[in-house]
Amino acid sequence: MLFNSWGYLLFLLLVVPLHWSLGGPRLRLWLLVAASIGFYSMWRWEFSLLVLFSACVDYVAAGRIAASESPGIRRRWLAASLGVNLGLLVAFKYTYFIYDNVRLLASAGGTDLPALQDLGLRIVLPLGISFYTFQTISYTIDVYRRVIPPTRSLVSFLCYVTFWPQLIAGPVLRAGEVIPQLEARRIFRARDLWLGFGLVVVGLFKKVVLADGLAPMVDDAFARDPADLNALDVWVAAFLFGFQIYFDFSGYSDVAIGSARMLGLVFPRNFDWPYLATSPREFWTRWHISLSSWIRDYLYAPLTGRPFHTRSVGGIGEATRSDPSRRHTALLLTWFIMGLWHGAAWTFAVWGLYHAALILLYRAVPVLAAFPERRPRLAWMLLLPLTMAGWIPFRAQSLEQALTLMGHLIDPRAYRIAGHAVPLGAYLWAGIVLAAMLAIHAILRRDHRSPFPAWARSVAATAATAVMVCAILVCLRAAKQFIYFQF
Amino acid sequence: MRARTPISWVSVPVGVGLGLGLLVVLAHWQRDFVADELGLGLQTYSFRAVDASGEPISGDASDAPALAGRLRSQRRAGRTTALWLGASQLHAVNRPGPEPRLAVAVAEQRARERGGDVAYTQLSLPNAGPLELLAVYQAFREPPTRPDRLVLALTYDDLSEIALRDSVVALLDAARPDLAGASGTGSGPEAILARARAQAARERSEPPAAPVERSAIAGTPQERLEQSLVATLEALWPAYAERHSLRSAGVAAWKLPLTSLVFRLRGRPIQRIDPRARAVSEQALRALIAQTRSDGVALLVYEAPHRPDAERFYHDRDAYDAFHAEIAAAASREGFAHLDLERLVPAETYGLTDQFLPDVFHFREEGHRLLGSAIDRWFEERGH
Numbered sequence: 001m002l003f004n005s006w007g008y009l010l011f012l013l014l015v016v017p018l019h020w021s022l023g024g025p026r027l028r029l030w031l032l033v034a035a036s037i038g039f040y041s042m043w044r045w046e047f048s049l050l051v052l053f054s055a056c057v058d059y060v061a062a063g064r065i066a067a068s069e070s071p072g073i074r075r076r077w078l079a080a081s082l083g084v085n086l087g088l089l090v091a092f093k094y095t096y097f098i099y100d101n102v103r104l105l106a107s108a109g110g111t112d113l114p115a116l117q118d119l120g121l122r123i124v125l126p127l128g129i130s131f132y133t134f135q136t137i138s139y140t141i142d143v144y145r146r147v148i149p150p151t152r153s154l155v156s157f158l159c160y161v162t163f164w165p166q167l168i169a170g171p172v173l174r175a176g177e178v179i180p181q182l183e184a185r186r187i188f189r190a191r192d193l194w195l196g197f198g199l200v201v202v203g204l205f206k207k208v209v210l211a212d213g214l215a216p217m218v219d220d221a222f223a224r225d226p227a228d229l230n231a232l233d234v235w236v237a238a239f240l241f242g243f244q245i246y247f248d249f250s251g252y253s254d255v256a257i258g259s260a261r262m263l264g265l266v267f268p269r270n271f272d273w274p275y276l277a278t279s280p281r282e283f284w285t286r287w288h289i290s291l292s293s294w295i296r297d298y299l300y301a302p303l304t305g306r307p308f309h310t311r312s313v314g315g316i317g318e319a320t321r322s323d324p325s326r327r328h329t330a331l332l333l334t335w336f337i338m339g340l341w342h343g344a345a346w347t348f349a350v351w352g353l354y355h356a357a358l359i360l361l362y363r364a365v366p367v368l369a370a371f372p373e374r375r376p377r378l379a380w381m382l383l384l385p386l387t388m389a390g391w392i393p394f395r396a397q398s399l400e401q402a403l404t405l406m407g408h409l410i411d412p413r414a415y416r417i418a419g420h421a422v423p424l425g426a427y428l429w430a431g432i433v434l435a436a437m438l439a440i441h442a443i444l445r446r447d448h449r450s451p452f453p454a455w456a457r458s459v460a461a462t463a464a465t466a467v468m469v470c471a472i473l474v475c476l477r478a479a480k481q482f483i484y485f486q487f
Numbered sequence: 488m489r490a491r492t493p494i495s496w497v498s499v500p501v502g503v504g505l506g507l508g509l510l511v512v513l514a515h516w517q518r519d520f521v522a523d524e525l526g527l528g529l530q531t532y533s534f535r536a537v538d539a540s541g542e543p544i545s546g547d548a549s550d551a552p553a554l555a556g557r558l559r560s561q562r563r564a565g566r567t568t569a570l571w572l573g574a575s576q577l578h579a580v581n582r583p584g585p586e587p588r589l590a591v592a593v594a595e596q597r598a599r600e601r602g603g604d605v606a607y608t609q610l611s612l613p614n615a616g617p618l619e620l621l622a623v624y625q626a627f628r629e630p631p632t633r634p635d636r637l638v639l640a641l642t643y644d645d646l647s648e649i650a651l652r653d654s655v656v657a658l659l660d661a662a663r664p665d666l667a668g669a670s671g672t673g674s675g676p677e678a679i680l681a682r683a684r685a686q687a688a689r690e691r692s693e694p695p696a697a698p699v700e701r702s703a704i705a706g707t708p709q710e711r712l713e714q715s716l717v718a719t720l721e722a723l724w725p726a727y728a729e730r731h732s733l734r735s736a737g738v739a740a741w742k743l744p745l746t747s748l749v750f751r752l753r754g755r756p757i758q759r760i761d762p763r764a765r766a767v768s769e770q771a772l773r774a775l776i777a778q779t780r781s782d783g784v785a786l787l788v789y790e791a792p793h794r795p796d797a798e799r800f801y802h803d804r805d806a807y808d809a810f811h812a813e814i815a816a817a818a819s820r821e822g823f824a825h826l827d828l829e830r831l832v833p834a835e836t837y838g839l840t841d842q843f844l845p846d847v848f849h850f851r852e853e854g855h856r857l858l859g860s861a862i863d864r865w866f867e868e869r870g871h
Binding site: 193467 | 495496727737
């Protein structure tokens with residue numbers, strides 16, 4: 001089910017009151033599992049069985065791991081869990097990608113292989129498989145690492161895996177953060193309910209008004225022949241897509257976190273003004289924090305031998321003291337995998353490696369490394385375009401398009417004022433959104449230092465809610481899915 | 488420094504309630520806004536004209552049967568029938584008064600008042616180029632609807648329009664069913680229309696070049712749920728049903744001024760007429776001239792008025808002037824009448840486009856009065 005739909009608002013209207021009307025935590029858990037399966041089945045019910053299968057595998061595997069003191073048995077169960085989860089992920093998400101590359105290599109060698117579609121194979125990517133796979137993997141690894149004990153209650157575990165606010169596109173939370181809250185006797189508080197709903201409103205506004213409002217300009221820019229675009233056009237397209245994906249994904253996260261809050265569950269924030277970061281490392285402590293924290297603890301930490309964390313906060317930006325060459329290799333490998341996790345295409349791998357290269361550059365050049373502390377504003381002005389340029393391969397339809405567009409950015413001849421192909425309205429909107437972001441951040445920061453009177457804050461919040469609700473009602477339509485659904 | 492005080496949760500339910508109320512108020516305020524009219528320019532609306540007896544004297548392709556009926560009845564009454572074809576200028580009025588009068592109504596009334604025998608009937612289509620005007624003429628060229636005179640309002644920028652819209656295809660199919668499926672070779676009117684007809688059929692059957700936006704929930708149970716919820720809300724909540732118009736009004740009020748600001752800073756972009764489109768249009772115009780001559784229908788071609796103080800609009804004025812010089816030369820060569828009305832209507836009677844730029848083509852009632860009078864004066868001078 002899409003969040004940006006009347007169906008979802010009706011779903012909340014039914015499930016939240018029903019949840020609070022039930023007395024015990026166990027009944028509530030069953031309700032949440034049933035509601036989550038119903039939520040998922042509004043897309044395709046048969047794939048909810050896959051989610052349940054994946055959850056059951058990890059429930060059993062984690063139980064066996066915890067029950068055994070034998071390192072060999074524990075490793076075997078961990079391998080079984082990882083094998084099943086990653087096997088399903090690879091089968092559903094990467095079969096076409098792998099086969100297409102094999103086909104390409106075979107073709108270079110003079111052998112023509114038929115396309116998978118021609119062989120009658122049609123694979124549907126189950127919604128959210130990348131996200132719930134990461135959740136179930138983290139649970140089994142945490143039990144293996146003895147970070148958490150396995151949960152005895154199957155319904156608690158099912159609820160953790162299938163819990164609808166996080167099922168489709170995260171945040172990717174740890175069992176240790178969610179299951180204790182699910183099992184606790186939560187008390188209804190009007191404050192949680194309404195502030196949670198307020199966050200749902202903010203998230204929907206970001207999605208249906210801002211992200212979907214920018215989408216046509218982005219689609220238009222990336223649909224054009226790259227040869228027609230000059231460098232300024234490419235910058236505008238990159239900035240607009242950077243804003244679109246931010247509003248889209250942080251909007252999704254806000255709705256998810258707000259929906260959980262309406263049920264009395266507190267999830268950590270997933271975005272923290274990422275475009276105000278002054279270094280690549282800082283960016284990844286602000287963007288999709290739960291995912292980058294997951295990558296940090298379950299991929300980067302094992303590769304570098306550094307200690308891991310037990311919570312999905314902090315992102316991947318923390319320094320580590322391991323051997324530099326091992327760190328660099330781990331970094332490249334981590335970001336390569338991170339890129340491919342986002343999508344089964346080389347463009348995503350390029351996006352991942354681009355970020356790895358940025359981090360390495362900042363590590364290697366002392367001036368750049370010191371820049372964020374000494375000259376934070378200049379550091380921001382340098383990093384923002386670098387970050388936005390990184391979105392080009394992410395959005396491009398092919399590697400060729402991505403490389404051509406990025407080539408424009410470093411080609412001095414492409415910097416010509418005349419002959420732009422992207423409409424000037426798009427230039428204007430890119431500037432407006434950037435200026436609005438800085439203005440809102442400045443107001444909120446000022447507000448934090450020297451608070452306005454409580455009544456003024458409440459009036460402003462009320463007015464903002466009213467405007468957002470009205471705009472959502474005008475713009476809401478369930479046609480546009482969230483960008484991260486494809487992952 | 489004081490600690491930051493949290494926002495009161497009461498702000499959210501109150502804000503939600505106010506947001507719902509705001510939608511109702513805005514929908515009521517914008518209830519007369521018609522998004523489709525925005526294409527004509529701000530506060531420019533389309534109208535149909537009727538004569539003193541209430542009979543329609545103007546319309547679009549869907550009104551062709553009624554207009555044909557008028558041509559028949561006026562012919563039976565012994566009047567000289569004039570069919571007036573053109574683009575949106577003929578049916579659009581900027582900032583209309585309570586009872587706006589189109590140029591055709593002005594001409595009709597003037598003819599009646601002076602005792603002239605001419606009866607005007609107008610059919611106009613937004614951005615109608617010579618090809619569509621040729622197609623429309625087919626619906627009236629067989630007796631008894633064949634007019635005595637054909638008045639053509641020509642404008643240079645509509646030479647780029649070489650597609651037949653569905654309503655014109657329907658009109659053409661009714662008038663010339665033999666053209667559907669015809670091969671369309673040569674430069675005669677039948678061949679030109681057969682090619683255009685075949686192209687329209689191809690475009691209708693082919694998927695559009697741009698990918699159709701498919702709903703992310705297409706084919707899922709949520710799609711059915713969403714459709715029924717939206718339908719129920721629209722039925723029960725009129726303000727919600729108005730959301731599309733409200734959105735368009737919002738765009739007009741907020742987004743377009745910003746875009747126009749850019750245009751003001753760097754000037755209006757000049758469009759280019761594709762030479763192939765121009766060739767097709769000019770061929771259609773030649774065919775229409777030849778066909779009226781063979782039908783014995785006297786032809787009057789006039790340059791549609793444009794805002795006189797604008798040197799640069801959809802195209803450079805020089806391009807308009809050059810085109811109309813060609814038409815004037817053709818008129819004297821081929822013996823049809825030509826009238827230069829390009830600077831007839833003063834600048835102050837024009838409105839604003841949907842991008843808050845000066846509208847160079849649609850004017851207010853005063854412009855219609857001037858245009859209708861000019862056309863009828865031309866007929867008066869020729870004894871009608």
